[in-house]
Amino acid sequence: MATGLEEQLVLANLILDETGLTVPFGHVSVRIPGTDRFLISRAIAPGLVRDGDLLVVDLDGKVLEGKGKWHGESWIHICIYRTRPEVNGVVHTHSLYVTALATAEGTFLPGTVFGFPFAGAKLYRKAGLVNTRERGEEMARIMGTDAAVLLKGHGASVAGASLEEATVKAIMMEEAAKIQLLAGLGGGAKPYAEDELAEFARELEEQAVRNDRPAGLFERVWAYYEDRVRRGPRFT
Ligand SMILES: [Zn+2]
Known part of the structure; x- marks a missing residue:
């Protein structure tokens, strides 16, 4: 029987597949609370992941539990x-629109309310792939404390305070990239001005303080x- 965390991770895999972000490449992980370990699937397509496909990995790259080859x-x-x-x-994806934007070395513009x-x-x-410690460290250094980093000709990596947040951010990022690229056909995306964004950020902050977001x-x-x-075929 899967734990709650394992069940959520299987769901995250299936959601990323359902949204077309990881077909068939990409992967998602969740930190085991309060530890230097995380759960990730073995190296199979996210749409195929089930309870028995999860590995426990430490932050030196050692597989502590589970069977199967890990994602490079x-x-x-x-x-x-x-x-x-x-x-x-x-979350790491090779999703279509984010990869297109990264390949064009395009700048993500603050043009949509969910994409800013x-x-x-x-x-x-x-x-190439981020399949060595050295490359992973370089990618993380470039990413800094941002929500995401674009990978040229490859995709993106997205981080969140929770598994759900990282998964949803990956979905929102792909939507924003799609809108920005499609807007290029209509004259190009026009980003919000800095003062407009500042006002929006203030509004969100006030809602958070009032707890009525x-x-x-x-x-x-x-x-x-x-x-x-x-409701899909996997659960019926
Ligand atoms: Zn990749």
Whole structure:
């Protein structure tokens, strides 16, 4: 029987598959609370992941529990968790629109209300996969404390305070990249001005203080896709 954390990670895998972000590449992990260990699937497509496919890995890259080959790009997860104790969920995708923007060496513009957290996301330019400690460290250094980093000709890595947050941010980032690229056909995305963004940020902060922010954005998006996954053929 899977633990709650394992069940959520299987769901995250299936949600990323359902949303088309990881077909068939990409991976998602969750930190085991209060430890230097995390859960990630063995090296199979996220859409195929079930309870028995999960591994427990430490922050030196050692597989402590579970069977099967690990993702060579697990270094993405290791290096983000090592440098960012506030991060508890990491997603790596090769999703279409984010990869297109990264390949164009495009700048993420603050052009949509859900996409503005990714504005100015840095670009990791090295060709090839992030499949060594050295490359993972370089990627994490470029990412800094940002929500995401673009990988040229490859995809993106996204971090969140929770598994749900990282998963939903990856979905929102792909949507924002899609809108920005499509806006290019209509004359180009026009970003919000700095003062407009500052006002929006103030508004969000005030809502947080008053505790009347519209019911959890991340929870809402997660719940929507969880329902779609559970109604799908895997659970029937
Ligand atoms: Zn990759």
